Amino acid sequence: MxxxxxxxxxxxxxxxxxxxxxxxxxxxxxxxxxxxxxxxxxxxxxxxxxxxxxxxxxxxxxxxxxxxxxxxxxxxxxxxxxxxxxxxxxxxxxxxxxxxxxxxxxxxxxxxxxxxxxxxxxxxxxxxxxxxxxIPFIPKLNDSGLDEQIIQLHSSQYKNPEQLNKGKTLIVGAGNSGAQIAVELHNTHDVYLSTSQKLKFSPHKFAGKSVFWWFETLKIYDVFRSGTKFGEWIKKQPEPIMGTELKELIQHNKVKLTAKTTSINGNEVTFEDGKTLTVDNIIWATGFTxxxxxxxxxxxxxxxxxxxxxxxxxxxxxxxxxxxxxxxxxxxxxxxxxxxxxxxxxxxxxxx
Known part of the structure; x- marks a missing residue:
């Protein structure tokens, strides 16, 4: 006892x-x-x-x-x-x-x-x-199994590029974790970023001040509270990606955007728009439950x-x-x- x-x-x-x-x-x-x-x-x-x-x-x-x-x-x-x-x-x-x-x-x-x-x-x-x-969350997909040679990691398991196979790497999920990992991997891998929504970016600074300085000075968080009309509206919006590094890499085609991932069969991934991609690695930046x-x-x-x-x-x-x-x-x-x-x-x- x-x-x-x-x-x-x-x-x-x-x-x-x-x-x-x-x-x-x-x-x-x-x-x-x-x-x-x-x-x-x-x-x-x-x-x-x-x-x-x-x-x-x-x-x-x-x-x-x-x-x-x-x-x-x-x-x-x-x-x-x-x-x-x-x-x-x-x-x-x-x-x-x-x-x-x-x-x-x-x-x-x-x-x-x-x-x-x-x-x-x-x-x-x-x-x-x-x-x-x-608990790391990985969505259930309509697939027939992942090729054993493909390295598959949740973002909570990912440490650095050395864990991965060389070649094409698909990151599923474009929140701040997925964005940071994509920025890091573009130096060593051919990176694709799968997202179900349009990406929004927030600069770290505005008019020479941290965006958090503006949030504090303008008391923005006091307006956007849980349960308020504005707060509930903001909750439904996608979280912005902090910083503009990923945005610039996408513009220069150093990180390629894809549609939402719908299925994986062997080493081939299918997206919501019907396009497919043969991959060597998959990183699930899909959050937690x-x-x-x-x-x-x-x-x-x-x-x-x-x-x-x-x-x-x-x-x-x-x-x-x-x-x-x-x-x-x-x-x-x-x-x-x-x-x-x-x-x-x-x-x-x-x-x-």
């Missing part, structure tokens, strides 16, 4: 959202602990592709109370980001238990029961901070598998979410956006 521990608050996840919560919880009289299945703080960043660069400057990529070290207007890489999260946890002595996988969450009367691989935790409050990047099957509480997750909440507050007293896209505003899942949500949630739970 696993050991039982009692605390006021259990936070599931010790990424940027969980750490921001920890910062504000340290200012309360509540006992709390962050649980994380990884072996180190920042591990999800370390595992990403080698050339990953944040698209927001350090000045706008900070958690509350501790500015991101380095040139404020520069863009940190993945290792700097992982190191920053480690420094943050140490700076504020935020209690974290690593190598801890939550297998079940239930509620009995006024107490939550969080079951992990080695202990059971009882708490009045639980905050789920597992983030949006949980969430898994909340371990939550065994009614009225928390809808039929589509998404959390039911209003600004992170669920309908179940004492249960909260943080770190999800559009939790309250557009940057709610980003380093520079989780702090505002964390402060609001800790303020809400302190009154319980």
């Amino acid at each position: 696993s050991e039982s521990v009692k605390l006021d608050v259990i936070v599931i996840g010790a990424g940027q959202a969980g750490l921001a919560l920890g910062y504000y919880l340290k200012q309360s009289n509540l006992s709390f602990l962050l649980l994380d299945q990884n072996s180190q703080i920042g591990e999800t960043w370390v595992k990403r592709y080698d050339s990953l660069i944040l698209f927001s400057p350090r000045k706008y990529s900070s958690l509350p109370g501790f500015p991101f070290p380095g040139e404020p207007n520069g863009y940190p890489n993945k290792n700097e980001t992982a190191d920053y999260l480690k420094q943050y946890q140490k700076q504020f002595s935020i209690p974290v238990k690593l190598n801890t996988k939550v297998t079940q969450l239930t509620k009995e009367t006024d107490r939550f029961i969080t079951v992990t691989n080695d202990k059971t935790y009882h708490s009045k409050i639980v905050v789920i901070a597992t983030g949006p990047f949980q 969430q898994n909340f099957e371990w939550i065994k509480i009614n009225n928390v997750i809808n039929q589509k598998g998404n959390p039911l909440h209003k600004r992170g507050v669920s309908s179940v007293p004492g249960l909260f979410f943080i770190g999800l896209p559009w939790l309250h505003k557009r940057p709610s899942a980003l380093l520079g956006g989780v702090g505002e949500d964390a402060e609001y949630i800790v303020s809400s739970l302190k009154s319980m």
Whole structure:
């Protein structure tokens, strides 16, 4: 029988959202602990592709109370980001238990029961901070099988060009990850980028200022909130690709655009417009899905598998979410956006 521990608050996840919560919880009289299945703080960043660069400057990529070290207007890489999260946890002595996988969450009367691989935790409050990047998503296609010689990777598995065969590389998905990988690979491979929608690009700077400076100065995020008319409209729009490198490569035919991928047979890919392409590598930059099957509480997750909440507050007293896209505003899942949500949630739970 696993050991039982009692605390006021259990936070599931010790990424940027969980750490921001920890910062504000340290200012309360509540006992709390962050649980994380990884072996180190920042591990999800370390595992990403080698050339990953944040698209927001350090000045706008900070958690509350501790500015991101380095040139404020520069863009940190993945290792700097992982190191920053480690420094943050140490700076504020935020209690974290690593190598801890939550297998079940239930509620009995006024107490939550969080079951992990080695202990059971009882708490009045639980905050789920597992983030949006949980299970790599690869779409199901009408295919008869992929040739074994074709290298197929999800973007979460991709590290660098050396993993790939020489030759034609198809990247499926044209978000910021797919765009960065395409830019990197154009130097070593014949790159094709499959997308189902027209690409939109946002420059890093406008009139000499970071676009994030303009967002902050014009209070754009205050207008585009979840639940508002403008916010709900923005949600339906494709995310812009930050920077113009990919745009220039496409214009010079150094990265070729294709239509939506519909099927793969052997080494031949078919697109929505009927065109085909023989490939040597496929990278799925198709995002992630969430898994909340371990939550065994009614009225928390809808039929589509998404959390039911209003600004992170669920309908179940004492249960909260943080770190999800559009939790309250557009940057709610980003380093520079989780702090505002964390402060609001800790303020809400302190009154319980």
